Amino acid sequence: xxxxxxxxxxxxxxxxxxxxxxxxxxxxxxxxxxxxxxxxxxxxxxxxxxxxxxxxxxxxxxxxxxxxxxxxxxxxxxxxxxxxxxxxxxxxxxxxxxxxxxxxxxxxxxxxxxxxxxxxxxxxxxxxxxxxxxxxxxxxxxxxxxxxxxxxxxxxxxxxxxxxxxxxxxxxxxxxxxxxxxxxxxxxxxxxxxxxxxxxxxxxxxxxxxxxxxxxxx
Amino acid sequence: xxxxxxxxxxxxxxxxxxxxxxxxxxxxxxxxxxxxxxxxxxxxxxxxxxxxxxxxxxxxxxxxxxxxxxxxxxxxxxxxxxxxxxxxxxxxxxxxxxxxxxxxxxxxxxxxxxxxxxxxxxxxxxxxxxxxxxxxxxxxxxxxxxxxxxxxxxxxxxxxxxxxxxxxxxxxxxxxxxxxxxxxxxxxxxxxxxxxxxxxxxxxxxxxxxxxxxxxxx
DNA sequence: ATTCTTGTGCTAACTATTTCGTACACTGAT
DNA sequence: ATCAGTGTACGAAATAGTTAGCACAAGAAT
Numbered sequence: 001x002x003x004x005x006x007x008x009x010x011x012x013x014x015x016x017x018x019x020x021x022x023x024x025x026x027x028x029x030x031x032x033x034x035x036x037x038x039x040x041x042x043x044x045x046x047x048x049x050x051x052x053x054x055x056x057x058x059x060x061x062x063x064x065x066x067x068x069x070x071x072x073x074x075x076x077x078x079x080x081x082x083x084x085x086x087x088x089x090x091x092x093x094x095x096x097x098x099x100x101x102x103x104x105x106x107x108x109x110x111x112x113x114x115x116x117x118x119x120x121x122x123x124x125x126x127x128x129x130x131x132x133x134x135x136x137x138x139x140x141x142x143x144x145x146x147x148x149x150x151x152x153x154x155x156x157x158x159x160x161x162x163x164x165x166x167x168x169x170x171x172x173x174x175x176x177x178x179x180x181x182x183x184x185x186x187x188x189x190x191x192x193x194x195x196x197x198x199x200x201x202x203x204x205x206x207x208x209x210x211x212x213x214x215x216x217x218x
Numbered sequence: 219x220x221x222x223x224x225x226x227x228x229x230x231x232x233x234x235x236x237x238x239x240x241x242x243x244x245x246x247x248x249x250x251x252x253x254x255x256x257x258x259x260x261x262x263x264x265x266x267x268x269x270x271x272x273x274x275x276x277x278x279x280x281x282x283x284x285x286x287x288x289x290x291x292x293x294x295x296x297x298x299x300x301x302x303x304x305x306x307x308x309x310x311x312x313x314x315x316x317x318x319x320x321x322x323x324x325x326x327x328x329x330x331x332x333x334x335x336x337x338x339x340x341x342x343x344x345x346x347x348x349x350x351x352x353x354x355x356x357x358x359x360x361x362x363x364x365x366x367x368x369x370x371x372x373x374x375x376x377x378x379x380x381x382x383x384x385x386x387x388x389x390x391x392x393x394x395x396x397x398x399x400x401x402x403x404x405x406x407x408x409x410x411x412x413x414x415x416x417x418x419x420x421x422x423x424x425x426x427x428x429x430x431x432x433x434x435x436x
Numbered sequence: 437a438t439t440c441t442t443g444t445g446c447t448a449a450c451t452a453t454t455t456c457g458t459a460c461a462c463t464g465a466t
Numbered sequence: 467a468t469c470a471g472t473g474t475a476c477g478a479a480a481t482a483g484t485t486a487g488c489a490c491a492a493g494a495a496t
């Protein structure tokens with residue numbers, strides 16, 4: 001029952017760097033596997049097989065299947081910061097800034113389906129693990145603050161109308177970008193249409209930007 | 219693990235209808251279970267336990283775990299027809315019709331989270347089973363045709379602008395309605411906000427309708 | 437310098453349990 | 467007596483997690 005440390009951060013001793021390398025390799029494989037099959041669908045044995053390490057190593061570093069899952073989720077959420085981290089967009093006009101945010105969000109989702117699938121899975125699990133990941137609150141807040149800023153500038157410049165809640169805007173953008181990837185296999189079932197085809201994707205991207213902008217426009 | 223002795227469930231009596239009753243009872247329980255945990259997360263034994271029947275019956279009627287899952291999915295998809303089946307909305311003005319469709323879609327998703335979760339799960343499975351469900355193609359087409367109709371009427375009456383693809387509109391509506399339920403546990407993590415609270419829900423509903431309308435408006 | 441000790445990184449084989457599915461016997465209505 | 471419907475107990479495979487211990491490097495003791 002005792003939770004194992006799992007914190008072994010190899011520095012100083014042993015074969016330098018080897019440990020971290022193994023850890024990351026496991027994390028990479030596990031990310032694909034969990035994104036592919038979900039927490040309950042993924043198999044530790046299979047992850048172990050695809051790794052350069054052995055099954056024992058997974059338990060050595062991550063303690064349990066859930067521990068591994070949490071580590072995977074945490075890394076994916078950390079990586080997602082690149083969307084907004086350095087992009088303050090304060091140099092852009094409000095409407096251009098908004099379009100830029102929406103476009104970047106759309107692209108990120110499209111380029112990282114494994115992240116989308118991990119989030120889907122986490123929602124299937126009713127967010128059981130998301131609370132344990134440090135920094136998510138801050139990240140979410142930051143995104144919303146950025147939107148609030150863009151909205152305020154837009155209202156001041158006459159581009160946008162008043163009364164739009166940044167959080168609602170955030171949900172709108174997320175929904176439009178997320179859904180395309182998350183529901184890829186069921187959405188337009190019955191139509192001759194591959195939602196990943198460049199042409200269709202580009203059109204959808206443009207539409208998503210338009211939708212958001214037309215809602216905000218004064 | 220001594221399970222309950224005898225689950226006497228039988229009222230005995232006429233076979234007529236009893237079989238179907240058992241079948242439906244299994245289907246009900248399985249729907250909740252699959253929606254809750256997904257295909258790989260759900261446990262046949264647990265489903266059996268919560269049923270008025272026994273595990274044997276599940277295999278008797280549905281053959282396998284996947285067979286049961288498929289039956290569950292099929293029924294959920296059949297049930298969803300109620301959104302649009304009789305609602306042609308031809309009596310409404312185009313803009314009112316659109317608002318009505320969006321509102322009804324929003325409500326349906328909110329009222330049937332188990333359907334949303336089944337669809338999420340099916341997407342995790344990369345739509346492995348959706349193809350085997352008869353009538354989905356037609357249903358999807360019908361929805362899109364209804365939107366095409368509304369759009370055409372709206373363009374004619376000057377309410378809507380030209381050039382909106384009904385399929386894109388459908389995706390937009392679905393995305394905005396689906397996401398609220400599907401990503402309930404991760405969306406606004408970090409905000410003091412319960413996305414199921416009546417007030418917040420009503421506001422979101424209004425916004426979703428506005429978003430769609432403002433995009434279509436001439 | 438050589439040996440002893442210690443701790444990390446790691447492997448292979450094993451265990452205990454879970455879990456899907458089945459064999460078989462039974463029951464009551466027609 | 468037949469047969470759809472049913473319960474109980476079990477089998478076989480899969481699967482999460484563990485046990486026991488080896489290899490190697492670096493520092494301490496000799």
